Amino acid sequence: MENENHVLRALERLTTRPARSYDTLTLTPLTPVLGAEVTGLDLSRELTPQQEKELKHAFQTHHVLVFRDQDLTCEDHKRFAGVLGELHPVALAAEDSDPHILEIRADKDSTAVAGNGWHSDGTADAEPSLGSALYITTVPEGGSGGDTLFANMHLAYDVLSPTLRGFLDGLSALHDGAKPWTDAGLTPPPEYDVPRTVQPVVVRHPENGRKLLFVNAPYTSHITQLSRAESDALLAMLYAHVAQTPFLHCRVRWQERTLVLWDNRSVQHHAVWDYFPHTREGRRVAIDGSRLRS
Ligand code: SIN
Numbered sequence: 001m002e003n004e005n006h007v008l009r010a011l012e013r014l015t016t017r018p019a020r021s022y023d024t025l026t027l028t029p030l031t032p033v034l035g036a037e038v039t040g041l042d043l044s045r046e047l048t049p050q051q052e053k054e055l056k057h058a059f060q061t062h063h064v065l066v067f068r069d070q071d072l073t074c075e076d077h078k079r080f081a082g083v084l085g086e087l088h089p090v091a092l093a094a095e096d097s098d099p100h101i102l103e104i105r106a107d108k109d110s111t112a113v114a115g116n117g118w119h120s121d122g123t124a125d126a127e128p129s130l131g132s133a134l135y136i137t138t139v140p141e142g143g144s145g146g147d148t149l150f151a152n153m154h155l156a157y158d159v160l161s162p163t164l165r166g167f168l169d170g171l172s173a174l175h176d177g178a179k180p181w182t183d184a185g186l187t188p189p190p191e192y193d194v195p196r197t198v199q200p201v202v203v204r205h206p207e208n209g210r211k212l213l214f215v216n217a218p219y220t221s222h223i224t225q226l227s228r229a230e231s232d233a234l235l236a237m238l239y240a241h242v243a244q245t246p247f248l249h250c251r252v253r254w255q256e257r258t259l260v261l262w263d264n265r266s267v268q269h270h271a272v273w274d275y276f277p278h279t280r281e282g283r284r285v286a287i288d289g290s291r292l293r294s
Pocket of ligand 1: 104114115116121132134147148269270271272284
């Protein structure tokens with residue numbers, strides 16, 4: 001049996017990294033391995049070059065950044081997300097809506113809520129999303145519930161046994177944009193140009209160069225080098241590993257006027273729907289990414 005020192009070493013690498021101090025913002029980590037609250041930035045104003053530089057460093061280090069008490073118009077929201085890249089158009093946007101703003105709402109009439117399960121946004125795209133910025137404007141009545149969970153996918157990979165990591169390194173998987181529809185017993189609308197892309201199971205993050213596990217239940221159809229039964233079993237094991245390893249996770253408790261920015265390569269997220277029949281709403285902007293390689 002492999003010893004588990006690699007798990008401790010992976011945690012040690014993250015938990016003993018020297019805390020970087022910034023000139024223009026202050027960070028309070030959510031956990032030693034994932035997420036940070038950021039104070040000192042007013043996102044309704046254009047960021048200075050130094051603020052942008054520090055924001056990008058903080059984003060690469062913590063992967064999930066939480067900004068409280070922000071008064072943001074849609075234009076402010078898009079300008080802020082645009083600091084990290086081009087904005088990604090919303091699939092199947094209504095003609096009279098902003099093509100880059102996805103309205104998020106769940107209430108007493110909802111029978112399902114998008115994002116209520118571990119996933120990353122846009123992994124079936126040939127160039128998967130760099131990140132998303134979600135601004136919540138209404139939290140469930142009473143102020144509790146509707147949290148979003150995040151999982152560190154670098155660490156999810158690093159803590160697997162060396163033998164399993166070596167096996168996964170050589171694999172690829174088909175990501176299918178129709179799968180969320182077919183899993184729900186639906187057919188994608190004919191006007192939806194369904195994205196389908198074979199991605200490495202383990203990719204190198206385009207900015208930090210570190211490996212991460214890149215499969216998620218809603219979009220990953222199967223591992224192309226394995227039989228269906230083998231692929232289903234291996235994917236189920238990896239999804240259970242992500243969901244059932246709490247030290248991979250951080251949890252964001254929303255307040256009204258909170259914006260959270262996350263990296264869709266290095267984290268997965270899960271929007272917990274525990275507040276029915278109350279209302280939660282906000283708007284999300286996604287940022288274009290690049291082709292991912294192993
Ligand atoms: C999403 O899956 O992008 C939505 C996340 C959330 O509502 O917290």
